Amino acid sequence: MNGYGPRRMVDIDIARPLPELQGDPDFAGAFAVIWRDRVPLCTLDIQNGELPLSPDAVLQSILQRAVPAIGWRLFGEDFAAHPPLPPGKRRNRNSPDLSAILNATDLLDRLDRSLEEEVETGGPTVSLIICTRNRPKQLAACLRAVGVLRPPPEELIVVNNSPSDKATEAVVREFSDIRYLVEPKPGLSAARNAGIAVASGEVIAFTDDDVEVTENWISRIKRAFADPDVMAISGLMLPRELETEAQVAFQLRLRRGISLPFRPLTFDSAFFEDWRSRGVPCWLIGAGANMAFRRQIFDHVGLFDERLGAGAAGCSEDSEMWYRILARGYSCRYDPACVVRHSHRRTVEEARTQAFLYMRGHVTALVVQAVEHGHLGNLVRLFAKLPWYYLREFTGTLWRGFDINARLTLSEIAGVPAGLCYAAAHIWQPKHRAYERLRVALAPTT
C-alpha cells in the first residue's frame, strides 16, 4: 500500500458519539482531526488496511494521542509542553501530581468547562493582512472563509503583490470592507511590510491566500494576546485536503517527524540560548500562514526582511522575524487553538520547486542571521548540521527506496548552494524599505 496515497479528511468531535471509521476504495486511508468543541486535540493517520475501525478501536487510537492536550487543559503545568531541546540536553521534568489525577472525577465535564471559559469578547483590535499574487481562485476561497470569522477582524487588508493582471483586483471587489492596496515590489515580505505600514490594529495577523481560516481564529488570537508579555503568536496549520501524493508527502515532512503539537508552547530566551550555538530552529515556531504580532514589535525589531520569503530568497521571512524577536529577549507563543487549513501544492513539480525554495530561503536566512547578529551557530548549522542531516536522509533512502520523499529531499539539497549564491548576491541590500517612507507612499488608498 502506498504510504503517500490520498487520505480522506475526517473530523471527529469527541463530544459526540464516536463513529465507526470505514475504508473508502477511492482513498488509501483517512486523516482524522480529533476535536472537542472546536479545539483540536490530536490527529490520526490511518491506512485502509487498518480499516474499518469500530468506535471502540477509534477511541483506543484517540485516547493515547489526545491525552497530552487534554491533560494540559485539565491539569495545567503538570502536562505542559516545552520547546524541544538540542540533542544531548535534558530537561528536568516535573512529574504530574498523581493524587490529583486519581481523585479527579467528571473529566470530560471539566474539559468542557475549561473550553467554555476561553471564549473571549473584547481583547485587542486585530488587522488581518492577506498578501496575494496571481492566485485569484484561491484568494476567493480564502476570503469566503474570512467572511465567516466570528468575531471578524476589525480591519481586513489585502495586498496585491506585483500583479500581472486585473484578476485579483476583480476578486477583491466582490467582497466588501476590504482595504485593498497594490505593492509593486515583488516579494511576500515586501507585501507584508506594505500591509503593516497601513494597518491600524493593535495586533496584526497574517494568513496566506491558499489558506482557509477556522471560524473562531480571530477570537482565539485575541485570547492569546490577553497576556501582555506575548509579542508574537503562531498557530496550528492543518491540511485542507490530502488528495495527491505531493500533498501527503508535504504533510508528512512538515515537521520532520516531530508530530504536530497540540499544546501551547512558549519560545523564549531560554530556548534561544539553548540552541544558539548550533542554530536556533525558529521554523519550529510556526508558519507564515498563521501568525500574529503585537504591532509595536515591528518598532522594536523592524519589518520583515525583504531579501527573504516567497518571491525573493524563497522562504523563511517568518522564521527570521521570530529569530529577531527571540534574540531581543521577547517571547513567541504557539497556540494550537488558532487553527487554519492550508492547501498544500498538488503536483510533484510544484512540491519540488517549493522544497528547493524552502531550502534556498532557509540558507539565506542562516547567512542573514549570522551576519546581523554575529551568531555563528547559524553557520554551524549551515556547514555542519545540515550536511550531516542530508547524509543520514540519504542512507535512509537506501533502506526506504527512492520515493517522492527522496525526490523532495534532492530538491532541498539543490536549494543549499542556490541559497549560498542568493545570500552572496543579496546580503548587501538593505533588510527592508524604511517604515516611514512606506507609510507615506501607501497613505492614500483606494
Add this chain to the structure above:
Amino acid sequence: MSFMLKDIDLCSPFEEITISADRNGLGLLLRYRRRPIAFVMLDFQPGTSLSVEDILAIASRTTGRKLLQEKLREEFSFPADSSVQKSLTVAVCTRGRPQMLTRCLEALRRTRRPEEARLGELLSLEPQRYEILVVDNAPSDDRNQAVVGRFPDIRYVREPLPGLDFARNRAITEARGEFIAFVDDDVVVDEWWLEGLHGALEDNPDASGVTGLVLPYALETPAQILFESRGGFGRGFEPIRYGQVSPGNPLYPCGAGIFGAGANMAFRREVLTSLGGFDEALDTGVSLPGGGDLDIFYRLIRAGHTLVYEPRFAAFHEHRQDLDGLRRQYVSWGRGFAAFAVKSYRADPAQRAQFRRLAVWWCGYQLRELYRSLRRGDMSLVRMVLAELAGGLFGILGEYDRSSRRITKLRSRAA
C-alpha cells in the same frame, strides 16, 4: 541480585513497602481498576522503606499520562455486547513438571471476571461454556495424570508424540470451546485474566487471535532480572490491533515476535483448524525448541485475520532461574526464529523480500545489542546476545529441514 515483587492497584488503598533484607530491588506492577498500566524495576538497598507518597511518586514518573488515559477511557462508556455467549477451552500443554502444573491449574481455577464466579466453579456451573484441558505430552510416568486427577472437572488427555505443537494440535481437536486459550505450564495467570480475554473479544469482535501481557512471576535470581530488564516478554500496556498493515513497521508482518508470546495466547478454534493448526516441525523440544507461536501468528495475519494484543489478558511467567539455562533459552529463541523465518521464506513467496530485510534487521539488532553490552562491560549480557546469535546461525543452516525429517520419522513410527 534479587528483587521483591509487588502488585498495586491505584484505585484501592495500599500500604507502604519495605524491601526485605535479602532483596535489593523492587519489581512493581501498577494497575488502575484491575487493568495493568505499568511495570517498573528499581534498585533499592535492603531494608528501604517506601511510603505511600514514595510509591505515588514512582507511579507518577512512570505512568501519570497512562493513568489519565485510563480515567478518560472510563468516561466513554460503550454498551458491552455480552449477549453473545462465547465458549472457551483453556489448554495447558505440559511435560514432566507436576509441581508447576499444579500451580498453573490452581491459578486458572482462581481467575474470574468481576461479580462472577471463579473459573474453577464455572467448570461445574457452566460446563458448556468453560473447560480446562491438560494435554500431557509424551509422559514417562503418571505424575501429571495424578495432579489432574486431584482437580474435579479438569480434563486430561495424553499426546504420545513428543513436541509442543503436537500437544497443541491435540488440544485443538479435543477441545469443545469456540475459543481455545493456550497457557504454558510454567505460567500463573492473573486473577483478572478471564476478564481480560472477554474484554479483548468484546472490544474486537472480529479478532481471531488474542495475545496477552506476560509479566515475571519472580525476580529472585540475576538471570530472571537480566531477562526482564531486556524487556522480558513485555509488549507494552496499550491494547494493539494487528491487521494487514502496520504503518511505521517496514518489516510487518514478518517480525512475528511483536505479536506476543506463546505462553499466553488465545484463538478462535475454527480459524486454527482452517490454518492447519500449529507446525509440528517447530517447538520440538530439545532439538528445536521454539518458533511455533511466531509461525501461527504470522500465518493468522497472512490469512487475513485480525490479532489483538491485550494487556488486561495478563499472566505471570517463571523465567529461567540460572544463567546457563537462560543462555540455552536464548539459543533456542535464535533457532526458533531462524527456523520460522526459513520456513516462511519458502512457504510464502510474496514476502521473501520482507524476510530478507528482516534477516538484515535481526543481525543489525543483535550486533547493536552486542556493542551495547560490551560497552557496559556486562559479560553475562554479552553471552546472552552471542547465544541468540549462535542460535540464529544454527537455525539458518537447515534447522527447519532437520526438524521436519525428524517428525516425519516420528509420525511414521507412530502410525
